[in-house]
Amino acid sequence: MKNTALWLLSLLSLLGCASPAGPHRLWIDSSSHTDDLPSWAEGTRVIWENDGKVLVHSSQTVRGDERVNGCMDLAKLDAKEIVLSELASDVRVSVDNAQQTLSENAEVVLGKVRTGELQGRVVGMRHTQQYFERYRVAGTERIDCHVLSEMSIEDYNRVKRGVVDKIQQADARIKEAVTKKQAKFFDE
Numbered sequence: 414m415k416n417t418a419l420w421l422l423s424l425l426s427l428l429g430c431a432s433p434a435g436p437h438r439l440w441i442d443s444s445s446h447t448d449d450l451p452s453w454a455e456g457t458r459v460i461w462e463n464d465g466k467v468l469v470h471s472s473q474t475v476r477g478d479e480r481v482n483g484c485m486d487l488a489k490l491d492a493k494e495i496v497l498s499e500l501a502s503d504v505r506v507s508v509d510n511a512q513q514t515l516s517e518n519a520e521v522v523l524g525k526v527r528t529g530e531l532q533g534r535v536v537g538m539r540h541t542q543q544y545f546e547r548y549r550v551a552g553t554e555r556i557d558c559h560v561l562s563e564m565s566i567e568d569y570n571r572v573k574r575g576v577v578d579k580i581q582q583a584d585a586r587i588k589e590a591v592t593k594k595q596a597k598f599f600d601e
Contacts (some may be wrong), residue, residue, distance in 0.1 A: 436550050436551035437550070438548050438550050439548060439549040439550070440546065440547075440548050441477075441547040441549060441554070442546070442547045443544065443545060443546035444543065444544045444546070445544070448546075450544065450546075450559070451542065451559070451561075453468070453470060453561045454472070454544055454561070458470060459471070459495055460495055460496070460499050462566070465566055466565055466566065467564050467565075467569045468561065468562070468563050469492045469495050469496060469538075469562040469563070469564075470560075471488045471489070471491035471492040471559070471560050471562065472488055472491070472557060472558060472559045472560070473485075473487040473557075474555055474556065474557050474558075475487070475555070475558070476553075476554065476555065476556070477549070477553070477554025477555055477556055478554070479556060481545050484556050484558035485560060487558070488543075488559065488560040489540050489562070492538065492540065492560055492562040493535045493538065496535055496538065496564070500572060500573050500576050501576070503573065504576055504577060504580060521583070535564075536564075536568055536572060537564045537565055537568025538562050538563070538564045538568070539562065539563055539564070540561070540562045541561055541562065542560070542561040543558070543561075544558075544560075545557065545558045545559070
C-alpha cells in the first residue's frame with residue numbers, strides 16, 4: 414500500500430512538472446510572415462535617442478476579429494501620448510530642480526499635456542515602421558500592433574517649448590524662473 418502511494422505520488426509530481434505553466438501562444442500570422450519581432454520592437458525600450466532623432470516604440474493589442482488598420486491607428490496615437498508624457502515629465506523635473514512648485518493652473522496645463530488635450534501638440538513625428546502579429550492564446554485570437562515613430566531632436570524641443578510656454582502662461586512664477594534661467598528646460 415505504501416509503495417502504491419509512493420508510486421502514485423511520484424507519477425503525479427512528474428506529470429505536474431511536465432504540464433505547461435500556462436496557456437501556449439499559437440502564432441497565426443504577422444507582417445513579415447514569420448514569428449520574429451523586428452529588433453526595434455523587442456525589449457522594453459519605449460522612447461530613446463539615436464542619431465539626432467527621438468525614436469518611439471508604441472504598441473496596442475486588439476481582439477483577433479478587429480481590423481489591423483484600426484490597431485495601427487491606436488498604436489500611432491499611443492506614440493504621441495508617449496512623447497507628451499515624456500515632455501510633461503521633463504518639464505516637471507526641470508521645475509523641481511529649480512526648486513519651484515507648480516501652481517494649480519500650471520498643474521491643469523501639465524495634465525492636459527499628458528492627456529494630449531493641447532492643440533497643435535506634436536509636430537514633426539513620422540511613423541516609419543509598422544509590424545503586426547496575430548496569435549491565439551487559450552482559444553482567444555489577438556493582434557499585437559507595433560509602430561516605430563521618429564522625430565528630430567529639434568522638433569522634440571519645439572514641442573517642449575510649446576509646453577513650457579503654456580505653463581508659463583498659467584504660472585507667473587515659472588515664467589520668472591525661466592526668465593532668470595533658474596529652470597533649465599533645454600540643453601542650450
